[in-house]
Amino acid sequence: MKEKFVTKLQKIPFSIPFLITVICIYGFVILYSAAGGQIEPWAYRQIIIFSIFMPLAFIISMVDTRFIYKFSYFLYFFVLLLLIAVAIIGKTVMGATRWIDLGVFYIQPSEPTKIAIVLMLARYFHSSKEQNISSIYNLILPIIGVLIPAFLIIKQPDLGTGIITIIVATIIFFAAGVKKLYFVIVGIGSLILLPIVWTLLHNYQKNRVLIFLNPDREPLGAGYNIIQSKIAIGSGGFWGKGLLNGTQSHLSFLPEYTTDFIFSFLTEELGFVGGLVLVILYFMLILSSLAIAINTKSIFTKLMVIGLTSIFFSHVFINIGMVMGMMPVVGVPLPFISYGGTMMVSMLISFGLIMNASLHQHSNLHTN
Numbered sequence: 423m424k425e426k427f428v429t430k431l432q433k434i435p436f437s438i439p440f441l442i443t444v445i446c447i448y449g450f451v452i453l454y455s456a457a458g459g460q461i462e463p464w465a466y467r468q469i470i471i472f473s474i475f476m477p478l479a480f481i482i483s484m485v486d487t488r489f490i491y492k493f494s495y496f497l498y499f500f501v502l503l504l505l506i507a508v509a510i511i512g513k514t515v516m517g518a519t520r521w522i523d524l525g526v527f528y529i530q531p532s533e534p535t536k537i538a539i540v541l542m543l544a545r546y547f548h549s550s551k552e553q554n555i556s557s558i559y560n561l562i563l564p565i566i567g568v569l570i571p572a573f574l575i576i577k578q579p580d581l582g583t584g585i586i587t588i589i590v591a592t593i594i595f596f597a598a599g600v601k602k603l604y605f606v607i608v609g610i611g612s613l614i615l616l617p618i619v620w621t622l623l624h625n626y627q628k629n630r631v632l633i634f635l636n637p638d639r640e641p642l643g644a645g646y647n648i649i650q651s652k653i654a655i656g657s658g659g660f661w662g663k664g665l666l667n668g669t670q671s672h673l674s675f676l677p678e679y680t681t682d683f684i685f686s687f688l689t690e691e692l693g694f695v696g697g698l699v700l701v702i703l704y705f706m707l708i709l710s711s712l713a714i715a716i717n718t719k720s721i722f723t724k725l726m727v728i729g730l731t732s733i734f735f736s737h738v739f740i741n742i743g744m745v746m747g748m749m750p751v752v753g754v755p756l757p758f759i760s761y762g763g764t765m766m767v768s769m770l771i772s773f774g775l776i777m778n779a780s781l782h783q784h785s786n787l788h789t790n
Contacts, residue, residue, distance in 0.1 A: 433780075433781050434480070434483055434777055434780070434781060435710065435714065435777060435780045437706075437710045438707065438710050438711070438773055438776065438777055438780075439476070439479070439480070439773075439777070441703055441706055441707040441710065442476075442707065442758065442770070442773060443476070444703060445700070445703050445704070445707070445757075445758040445759065446468070446472050446758045448699075448700060448703070448758075448759065449468065449758050449759040449760075450465045450468060450469055451465075451665070452684060452687065452688050452691075452759060453465040453468060453680060453761055454665075455665040455666050455668070455691060456671065456679060456680050456684075456687060458666065458672065459666050464680050464761045467761075467763065468761060468763075468766065471763050471766050471767065472766065472770075475766065475767050475770040475771070476770060478770065478771070478774065479770045479771065479773055479774030479777065480774070480777075481774070482771060482774030482775060482777075482778055483774050483775075483777035483778045483780075483781055484778070484781065485778060486782075487720075487722075487723060487778060487779070487782045490541070490726075490775065490778065491545055491548070491722055493541075494538075494541035494542055494544070494545040495542060495545065497534075497537075497538045497541060497542075498538045498539065498541065498542040498567070500538070501531055501534050501535045501538040501571070502535075502538075502570065502571055502574075504522065504529075504531035504534075504535075505531050505532070505535060505571055505574040505575065506574065507522055507531075508520065508521070508522055508531055508574070508578065509574060509577065509578075512578075513528060518578055518579060518580065519578050520532060520578045520580055527763075529764065530764040532575045532578070532580055532583045533583075533764045533765060533767075533768040534768055534771075535571050535575065535583075535587065536583070536586065536587055536590060536733050536768070537730065537733070537768060537771060537772055537775075538571075539567070539568055539571060539587060539590070539591060539729075540590065540594065540725075540726060540729030540730055540733070541726060541729075541775075542564075542567055543564055543567070543568070543591060543594045543595075543598075543725065543729065544594070544721075544722045544723075544725035544726040544729060545722055546563070546564050546567075547564075547594070547598040547721060547725055548720065548721040548722035548725070555598055555599050555600055556599075556600075556601055558604065561595075561600065561604070564595075568587070568588065568591040571587065572584050572587045572588050572591075575587060579624060579627070580753070581623075581627055581752055581753075582740065582752035582753045582754040583754070585740075585752065586733065586736045586737065586740070586754065589732070589736050590729055590732045590733050590736060592605075593728065593729065593732045594725055594728060594729045594732070597724075597725055597728045598721075598725060630750045630751050630752070631750050633645045633648065633750070633751070634648075634747070634749065634750035634751070637649055637652075637747060646677075647677050647678075647683070647751060648745075648747050648751060650670060650675050650676045650677065650686075651676065651683050651686040651745045651746075651747070652686075652746070652747055653670060653675070654668070654670035654671065654675075654676050654679075654683075654686040654687065654689070654690040655685075655686050655689045655690065655697075655745070655746065657669070657670065657690055658689045658690040658691065658692070658693040658694070658696075658697075659693050659694070660693050660694045660695060661692075661693040661694075661695055662689065662690065662691050662692040662693030662694075662695070662696055663690060663691055663693075664691060665691055665692075666691075667691060668687055668690040668691040669690075670686070670687075670690055671686075671687045671690065676690075680760070680761040681755055681760045681761055681762060682741070682744070682745075682751075682753055682754065682755060682760065683745050684755075684756055684759055684760050684761070685697065685700075685741060685742055685745050685756055685759070686745045688700065688759070700759070701742070704738050704757075707734070708731060708734065708735055711727060711730070711731040711734070711773075711776050712727075712728075712731060714727050714776060714779050714780040714783065715727040715728050715731065715779070717780075717783050718779050718780070718782075718783040719783060723778075723779040723782065723783070724779075726775060726776075726779060727775075727776050727779045730772040730773075730775055730776055731776070733772060734757055734769065734772065736754075737754055737755065737756065737757050738756065738757060740752065740754045741754045741755065741756040741760075742756070757769050
């Protein structure tokens with residue numbers, strides 16, 4: 423038993439946990455600086471969560487892939503029930519109902535929902551024959567399976583997570599071999615329905631789109647956040663002002679500088695070089711994950727890795743694009759850098775599953 427464990431441990435692609443650890447340490451340092459040179463409260467809590475759930479990621483990597491396959495639908499329906507519970511008895515904070523109060527701590531079901539949808543779709547397409555994927559009738563069920571939780575998430579409201587959920591599902595549909603014509607039809611249909619979707623948005627969501635198009639529209643109102651974010655990024659220059667020396671954040675001009683706008687804070691203190699180092703680390707982690715997807719044999723693990731990597735990439739791309747004013751502000755945290763326990767746990771579990779796919783990449787997954 424011990425020899426089997428050691429053998430599995432040796433097969434883990436250690437580039438992934440190494441890169442994750444480096445990025446997390448980067449995040450701990452930034453949160454330390456954000457607290458004015460104090461490990462409390464943000465860095466300390468993140469370190470505790472990392473210390474608990476990084477070993478869990480290794481444990482997940484060693485679980486029999488067949489168990490994950492069989493567990494996929496159960497996990498999907500479980501998180502769906504959690505989303506329904508949020509709508510009924512959820513905790514409301516700052517006008518958003520996204521959390522369930524468990525007394526000791528809050529949980530945000532929208533984060534594990536993304537993982538559950540990836541596993542659900544990976545299992546569905548694995549068990550489907552190629553000719554069935556080409557049939558629109560056989561796509562109705564997985565489409566409904568994506569839209570119901572996405573609707574519940576957007577209704578909270580959490581438009582950013584809802585958008586990422588739909589983007590990731592679309593990537594999995596494409597990777598599974600769904601006809602390109604269907605994507606064209608959906609794209610045209612989405613454009614036609616855009617005016618209707620606009621009327622369904624909350625006023626603050628409409629305002630975010632308008633501010634994206636013209637940030638100077640309300641420089642002291644809705645446009646304030648993105649203007650201050652750009653000032654912070656620009657003032658960092660090439661090398662940055664140095665840790666603990668960021669003025670936009672420490673003087674409270676930059677909002678949410680430990681969560682949504684932490685990349686702005688990072689580049690103000692560490693400059694273009696600091697931001698570039700983080701982007702390179704992210705890029706290396708994404709490439710390592712996609713290499714696993716290429717090498718794995720079963721459709722289930724291949725789609726699982728593609729989907730989980732897409733979640734990670736979407737968060738990185740949207741967050742950095744958002745704080746730079748290249749995308750509307752949608753409240754998406756930066757993986758392993760932004761303060762937030764649920765996000766950290768969700769990402770570590772995701773990469774535990776990705777390492778699992780690498781560990782069992784030469785195994786054929788039978789569905790019978």
